[in-house]
Structures are given as C-alpha cells and as structure tokens.
Amino acid sequence: DGGITQSPKYLFRKEGQNVTLSCEQNLNHDAMYWYRQDPGQGLRLIYYSQIVNDFQKGDIAEGYSVSREKKESFPLTVTSAQKNPTAFYLCASSIGRQGRPYEQYFGPGTRLTVT
C-alpha cells in the first residue's frame, strides 16, 4: 500500500520536553511538508522540504525543527521553545518537481498533548 504513515497517533508529553513526530512516505515523492491544525484555523505550514538534506521554514516554524536525511522520512521535533505545542500535526508529500504545483497527499496525523 502506498501512502504516508505518521506515528504515533496520540502523544502525551510534559511541558519542557522535546518530542519528535515521525513521518514516512513510500510514494517516492520529493517534497514533504509539516502542518499544524488547530480548531477553526485550518492548516498552517511549519516546515517543508523539496529535496533530501534541504528544508525551509514555513509560516510558523518557531519552536520546531526538522531533518531530511532520507527521501522517505521527514521527522518533526517540537521543542520546549514552542509556546503552544498542543495541536494536531499533519505530514504531507507531493511529487514536488521544482517550479511546478502538485497536489499534496496527507498522512493520518499525530495528536500531541502537552501538559
């Protein structure tokens, strides 16, 4: 089955701890994205990566970090510097050939709760 997997589905952390969310795709897509979804606010872009070993900040990158060491993997770390980390996090991918718009495919999401 081709698709995007995110794990875990639910994650609970204490305030002050860093936490890493996993995202893996087997669609052979070049581009990968991380979004944050909050009620009534739609999805907001955190980070994106067009190719391996390269990534760019999105609209709300503060308090987050990413890596892209492999084409199929794009983990997101929510650091203790993120002031409001409790949210639903969605990973997406697209064919992403530079300069061309393509639709994005989404994973099932990880719901992070920080107390």
Next chain:
Amino acid sequence: AQSVSQHNHHVILSEAASLELGCNYSYGGTVNLFWYVQYPGQHLQLLLKYFSGDPLVKGIKGFEAEFIKSKFSFNLRKPSVQWSDTAEYFCAVNARMDSSYKLIFGSGTRLLVRP
C-alpha cells in the same frame, strides 16, 4: 498576503438538501485551487482540484466546484447530500514561494448532514 476565506464555519443540512460552501481567495498570481475533505477519524483527502481549463471541476462523490476568476471564488457544490458527507471541508490555494509552491488553507467548514 495570500489568504483563503471560508465564510461558513458550520453548516447543518438534512439528507437530500443541496450544498454550497463558499471559498474566496486573495492571490495575485496564477492560481491552483483545491478542496480537501476530512471525514471523522480519517486522513485529509483531495476532493477536487482546478489547475487550468474548464472552470467547472468535478470531483469524487458527486462534488463539483466552479472557479470564477472575476469573483476570486471557488465554491463547492453538491446537488443532494448524504449522511456520509458529514465531514470538515477545506479550501486551499497553491501560492508560489521562491522556486516552489505552498498550500494556503481556509479555516474549514464543518458539515453535519442529518439523516
């Protein structure tokens, strides 16, 4: 700045009623438009897209959308809704950023269809 507005945050309909969800965007360049749907407990998935050509776009499950350039709109329609259409619907526009594109989402519309 680019933005997408969905004016209806919550819509409640009875089965067989007609549906129209509004979407307006603010973007000066060539637009690519999308409607995504998030059924309860499921992945965000693509409902339909407009890249070019016929401004009336047909998607999955009987949905369609019309791109009206002069009104900066991309409203979603379905002539007769079913209980299974209960979901959250997101309009999105593909906006150019450097040498790639990003999706800008509206805040979403929650549709409840009563049997």
